[in-house]
Amino acid sequence: MLGINNIAGGRSINPIVVKLVLVLLLFCSLHANADGNQLDADRLAALRKNRSKDPASVKKELLDFLPYASELKYPERLIYFNTLALLYTEISVTDSALAYNRICLTELDKTDDLSQHFEIYNTHGRIFDILNLPDSAMYYFELMGKIAFQLQDTTLLATYYNNKAMVEDELGNRLAAYESYMKALVLFEYLGDQESVAVAYNNLADINQTLGEYEKSLEYLNQAIEINKSLNNRINLGMNYNNIGISYKELGRHDEALAAYEQSLELARQTGSVHDEARAEYNLANIYKKLENFDLAKKSHLRSLKICSDNDIKFGVMLNYIGLSEIYAKTENWEQCEYFADQAIQLGLDFKHYPSIRNAYRILSNINEKKNNYGKALELYKKYHQAEDTVKAQNQKDLILELQTKYDSERQILENQALKLRNEKQEHIIRDQRLITLIVSSALGFVLILVFFLVRTQRRLRKVNDQINKLNHEIHKQNILLEETVATKDKLFSIIGHDLRSPFNSMLGFLNLMVEDFDSFEKEEQKTVLNEFYKKSIDLYNLVENLLQWALQQKGEISYQPEATNLNQLLKDEISFLNSRAEIKGIGIQNNVPQKVVAFCDRNMMHTVFRNIINNAIKFTPDSGKITISSEVTEKEVSILFCDSGIGMDATTIEQILQGNTLRSTAGTNKETGVGLGLKIVKEFIQINKGSLSIQSEPGKGSCFIVRLNLIKEI
Secondary structure (H helix, E strand, O other): OOOOOOOOOOOOOOOHHHHHHHHHHHHOOOEOOOOOOOHHHHHHHHHHHHOOOHHHHHHHHHHOOHHHHHOOOOOHHHHHHHHHHHHHHHOOOOOHHHHHHHHHHHHHHHHHOOHHHHHHHHHHHHHHHHHOOOOHHHHHHHHHHHHHHHHHHHHHHHHHHHHHHHHHOOOOHHHHHHHHHHHHHHHHHHHOHHHHHHHHHHHHHHHHHHHOOOOHHHHHHHHHHHHHHOOHHHHHHHHHHHHHHHHHHHHOOOOHHHHHEEEEEEEHHHHHOOOHHHHHHHHHHHHHHOOOOOHHHHHHHHHHHHHHHOOOOOOHHHHHOOOOHHHHHHHHOHHHHHHHHHHHHHHHHHHHHHHHHHHHHHHHHHHHOOOOOHHHHHHHHHHHHHHHHHHHHHHHHHHHHHHHHHHHHHHHHHHHHHHHHHHHHHHHHHHHHHHHHHHHHHOOHHHHHHHHHHHHHHHHHHHHHHHHHHHHHHHHHHHHHHHHHHHHHHHHHHHHHHHHHHHHHHHHHHHHHHHHHHHHOOOOHHHHHHHHHHHHHHHHHHHHEEEEEEEEHHHHOOOOOOOEEEEEHHHHHHHHHHHHHHHHOEEEEEOOOOOEEEEEHHHHHHHHHHHHHHHHHHHOOOHHHHEEEEEEEOOOOOEEEEEEOOOOOOOOHHHHHHHHOOOOOOOOOOOOOOOOOOOOOOOHHHOOOOOOOEEEEEEOOOOOEEEEEEEEEEE
């Protein structure tokens, strides 16, 4: 397993690096001491063949050689220790994996072989991923990515894309993760590497589970299982069964889920993978809870908890604490329930894992309610929501204050420079005046000298005045920019204080209504409430996404990275993301952009631009309307036309949008709200990409937003 964010799910092992290590070892006989102990090439070939079938035996044989490892020379020494670290990584024994691979990192300068650097960075990144440290994992994966691109090696590139996608998924970048997984799959299929193809299938299934596409996830997993059975790869097969159990559970097929988890548990015990064993026990406990067999659920949780505690899997410990608190709540063992919930909160705060904190506070709130401690129950219920709101608001406030500080600092620098020049001017005037007085009082013979100094003085004064005027002009420009920033800051504080909190309050109200009076609602009423909740969620997501994008762009942390970008595919991704919202209003979205139109632009920025324009069209198009997206290609540029049958706008509104100097928002046809930041970001991102935006619209006749970008060619 490469890593987890949640003990319930996981990804398959990528075998590429193990193959690279063992191929290198085939060319190096690892000799030891004079007694003839050795690990020769033939034996290493056998170990490679049996790695997936019997990792425990392979590990034992490598450890038997450990007393003689000090005799090894470079690069054989690095290859040996990296192989040990890799095997421990595959069975999730992270302390041993870290110890052996740190030897490789400290001695990495002993070899100039970039492929060996790649292997060692890859192993270290995978270890950090298992430890639930995605930022550290991504650091080492990016190091190996630089090597892969430098060497232009297809195998290394495939491994890099697979590992990068895994961490992107854990960080919540689903679209980026999906694209990276698909790149890895294409390369693995090109290489004919069936074992790695199975890895890609498993990881694509994991993405689909995250998106709630469980039937699609089952398709990918069944393909992975078929390949791994033919290869007798028991480690990856165990992971496949664990993930297929998750899909069965979410589809309500509990008996099939139970059988899949038991199969995963058996394979984990055979291969010695403690992480997979802990995960399987945890998932079995969840199924038993669904079936209300709390005794078996408690036993599975306790077994999983022991494995996690013994192997320092703290994230798994936290999840099992939550599970046990839920069981004890069901069986009304309040003392044990409170103990495990309190422990889960402490670990949840360490990990900043707010879903677990929320669940623990909810459980504690319910316990106090049953004990008639209504005041404390209400306090516990509000506690997490208040903390989460405070953290998010503070993060946004810090970003804006940082921007304010940046502009204040730049303004102060300009003012200091102007003051320095003024002082220099005064010093020149005083000095020259003294000189002139001395010349006049001394003798008429110094008239020529006086004229000389007067001319020189005038030149200096003119130069200084020019510099002062230039600096004053810069200060004026900075003042205007600062005033705009302050106005935007005030507006964003208002968003954080009201617009960002209001959707949360509304959503919490809907949830509380459903939780408290669920049985009293008719199905149509439930659907109405859930539709409202969904619309609020989409609005809130777009608001938070735009706030973050604007803040990062103002800080200069969004880099411009243009590349050849397929506009049809990019539009498909955004239409797929927003289609559910359009369907609520009965709006049809048609993508008429040809399949092979490619523009030279920053892919991530264009995702944001297209998402905001389409979302805006949905907002201002009445029910049963239509949105058509088309393109016009000239020799040097491509124009993307977003045309809707909406309410349209007048010339004044169009001018305000294109100027983009203020935040302006108008309610949509179904009273949809916003803050006007989306179109401001659209304008700024298009300018960064050296493109242009124009708008054609009349009141009552719909609108066309036209985005012009530099054209690469039609491929």
